[in-house]
Amino acid sequence: DTGVSQDPRHKITKRGQNVTFRCDPISEHNRLYWYRQTLGQGPEFLTYFQNEAQLEKSRLLSDRFSAERPKGSFSTLEIQRTEQGDSAMYLCASSLGGRSPYEQYFGPGTRLTVT
């Protein structure tokens, strides 16, 4: 499968624990995006990378959230001291950038449940 992959697909954690999600983009795509989606809402932008550079972060991304893309390939999203409000689907997407930055391909998402 040459699409965007995410791991894990599901994560249940207790409030206060740290969690880390991984995203592997389509191999030739230099842009990688993280979005969060809660029930009944559309995805909300969190952050994006061009290669290893983090170009934009949403105000939604509090100090407890950090994202990295160390070698411009896969990315990780870490949430520290999870809260129940962090329960959501975390979606990763990738694109070629350049003339087609908006043509994004989404991974299956990581569904986080904080108990």
Add this chain to the structure above:
Amino acid sequence: RKEVEQDPGPFNVPEGATVAFNCTYSNSASQSFFWYRQDCRKEPKLLMSVYSSGNEDGRFTAQLNRASQYISLLIRDSKLSDSATYLCVVGALGNQGGKLIFGQGTELSVKP
């Protein structure tokens, strides 16, 4: 005011019906518009881009009215398999582009 607003529905229609979804966006300078489809508990997938002159892809027609900051999607001869949530999406400006702004989605249920 949300940047992209849609009627959440649900829209319940019989097979073969024509259904239209509408969406408004707040930033008049926006240049890029899309419709995505999202099946239950799956990731969003690009359905079609929306061009200024309007565009059609089989049973799907998308239109843009820049003066009213309004985007529409028309589905003709709806099929059971069209049941999904349809997301109106605007490409954000600035910083080399790429950020997508989603509406909350409109749920469509096509019944036999």
